[in-house]
Every structure is written in C-alpha cells, then in structure tokens.
Amino acid sequence: MIITQKKPIDEVMAMVANAKTVAIVGCNSCATACQTGGEPQIKELTQILEQAGKKVVATTICDYCCMNLGVKSKMKAINAADPDCVICMSCGDGVQCVAKNANNKPVYPSNNTMYLGEAVRFGVWEESCRFCGECVLGKTGAVCPITQCAKSLVNGPCGGQKNGKCEVNPENDCAWIKIYERLQATGELAKLTETKEDKGYSKVAYPRTISLRGNK
C-alpha cells in the first residue's frame, strides 16, 4: 500500500490560512490503514480547524481517492457545499485526483506521501518497492535490491557492510546478504552469477500512462 504520514499541523494550517470555510476528503484505503486519512483523522482535523475559527462545511470519504470515477461522485456533495478550499487526506495521487474534481477550488494535502510499503505489523510499515518498472525479484530471492539496498545495486553488494549491517543505516541489514541467504535457502545461488543486463532509464521517463484501451 501507499504509506503516508501526516504533515505537521502548522504546515496544513498555513495552507488554509485565508480560507473561512473548508471541506475535508478522506480516503478509505491506504490512508485509513496508515491512520492519516480515515474517519478518526477527519474528525480530528475538523476539530482543529473549528478551534482555529474555520467552518468545516462538508466531509466525505472516498473508497479510493486515486480512482477518478468514485471520486467524481463523492465530490458532488463537497462541491455543493461550496467551500473556500478542500483538504485531501490521502496520498499525493488522491490529492491530484480530488483536485481534478473540485470545481477549481484549491485542494491542499494534509499528508506527505512516503513510499510503497508493507504493513509488517500493526502500525509499522517497511518500504518494499520503488516502482523501478523492471522487477528483478525473480533473480534475487524475492528480496528487492532496488529498495532494500541504499544504493539500489543490482550486481551484488558494495564493500560497505559492517557485521551484516548497511553503511547508510546500521539498523538495516545488507540487502545483498539477505538475497544471498534467501537464494541459498531456496537452492538458487547460481542466479547470482549473472550480471544484470543494463536497460537504462529511458523507459522510466515520467509521467507515464499505462492503458489497456490503446491510446491515452
């Protein structure tokens, strides 16, 4: 899921400084799981805004703020309330999708969008994929070197590990040692002997659009 973190409240309040009326859009998906955009967080933000003398004229929660059709229908009520601005409590994708459907009202993010992560246990999310567009997990024992190696090295480790820990953050295990151990366990060590074919970065020039319907 997309991992988000709340922005410092002062930053959010500065964005809405000139607004008298505000609407809030939450997200029932990743941001709810991250406790950054679910019902309790909408309630909490509403209170803060009202304590600051703003009027919260409408709130809604989209199933997914990143799905245009669903957002479009949820935004009808928000637009009907005619707020001075909208605060969107989702990831950066959701904020942009909400903005497209907000009748030219300013839409502000309450969160910072961090990474694609895995909920390893309740309230703990580890970064797990960096969307490199060329998944190498089949060769690396399902441990991602692009994400878990601080240098995204694809041909093996640097010399920078000390006692199995990464030079960049000694709390992190060296990704390549994890890859080695995993491939040893699965009997696939031979996979490490191939040098990765360098495909360059031209294919990941952004922004990209993937369409199953032919052209954009």
Added chain:
Amino acid sequence: MSMLKDALESGKFGVTAEMAPPKGYDFTEQMEAAELLAGKVHAVNVTDMQSASLKASGLGLCVKLKQAGVEPILQITGRDRNRMAIMGDVLSAASFGIDTMLALTGDHPVVGDCKDSKPVYDLDSVGILKMLTKMEQTGCDCGGNEIAGGAPKFYKGASVTPVYEPVFLQINKLRQKVENGAMYVQTQGIFDLDTFKRFLEMVDKAGIKTHIMAGIIPLKSAGMAKYMNENVPGIDVPQDMIDRLAAAAAEGKEKGVKGLPGKLGIEMAAEMIAKIRDEKLCDGVHIMAIGAEKNVPVILEKAGISI
C-alpha cells in the same frame, strides 16, 4: 601506454600509491608528495571523494600529476555522476593522456560531509566497467553514438574486500568486475597474510584471472587500528599488531621519544610488502598512506622494492 599495465602485464611487481585531492583548490601538498613518489611507484590512485567527503574533483589532480610526470589512476565512483557525466570525464581524461582508471561503487552521501547530496548510482562498479569496455569494443559512447576519432583505451581496474562474510558475494562480484573488463584489482587493506592467502585461493578456485594488488595501510597508532577495526568495513587488524603499536607508544613515552608507533607502522608495512613479494602471493601492492604519502618511498626502500 599505462605504466601500470606495462608492469603488471610483463610480470613485474606492480606498485601504486594513493592520493586524495585537497579540500580546497591549493594542490601544493599533493604536488610535493608527487615529487617524492615520482619514479618510485608505477601509478598513483586519485580518489573520487573517498568516504563521500567533498574534495576537488579527481580529474583535476590526475591532470596535475600527469603534468608532473606521475602516472595517475582516475578513480571513478557511480555515486555522483550518471553515465553521461562519467563518459564525459573519461573522454576529457583521455585527452590529457590519462589511460588508467579504477571503478568503484562509492560510499553513500549520508556517510560523508555533504549529506544532502543526491546519490546517483546510475551505474555500479560493474556497470562502469561494462560501459567502458563496450565503448572500446564499439567505438561508441553510452548512447550508441560514434565517438569522433575513435574510443580511448583504458587500463581498467576495480577493488575487492577480502575480509567479508559471506565471501561468496565478494568473489561473485569480483568475477563480474573481471568479466566486464577489470584487468587489475586492488584490495582493501590487508593485515593478516593467512586470511589473504585463503582469499587468493578462493579467487583461484573460482577461475578468476586478473592481477591482484594487495592493499597496504601503514598504521600510525594503536588507536587508528582500533578505530578502523570498529568503523571501516573490511578492515581487521590483528590484536598482536595493535599490542605492538601500543607497546611502541609506551616505550616512546618512557624514553621521551615521539613517533615510535608511526615508525613501527612503517616497519610493519614494509615487512608485509616484502613478504608478499618474496612469497609471490600476488602481483603487486597498493599503498594507502592516508595523508602520509611522504612515507611511501621510505616503506618501499625498507621493503627493498624499486620499480
């Protein structure tokens, strides 16, 4: 033609030293050291912001060394430059007659002194070697465009860390470096010859054919050795060496003589080099004096090595 290539490929015992550009733009100290090193070593590695600590760029010092009659080795890391910038530097280097290089991945910016710098790592050490080999083979740059006047040829090197667990990963990466064009390899500092021998056997067993130059770090004190053991990956100074350095310091204190541990460090480095050469363990040595380059000629003399 690369002096280091001449030496290693003709079976001579290769000798290189290492030098960092200044943290500024006054190269006086480096040029003084260069004068002492001229004629004593086959080449001098110029580091590429080692430990991710900002320095003048290596290409500048390489040019100055070349002009002073010392063969430079242009170290190139993937940390700060993408493939375009690396290739551009390589072409400029070639125009100054620089023909020896060494590819490294590079320490991450967060361990250095400009922590906010964006890490690049477009290519790792293997990728850099591969790109340059392809350039030489095809006469084309990294975009596949023909290089006017043809591609320059480099004597390409890499590094390896013999003290590494699991060592399979180092051997495996070393093999990839060699397969992609590394003609010589300099190791992380060696302090225990038995460990080094075991590593060489593994390289041999893996069928990796390259010229290996043992990394030599002259120790200055027991404190330096302990610090490196704790903080520098791949460094393992044996306790008896640390004890000898500490004893030398105690002796100096008692007699009121300064610099005894440093002198002992020079003796130990010379002893190690002589053993490596006499026992024909590998093809040469790479001396990393870490700011004390003036000691390199002394060490070589004590080891009985002239090029």
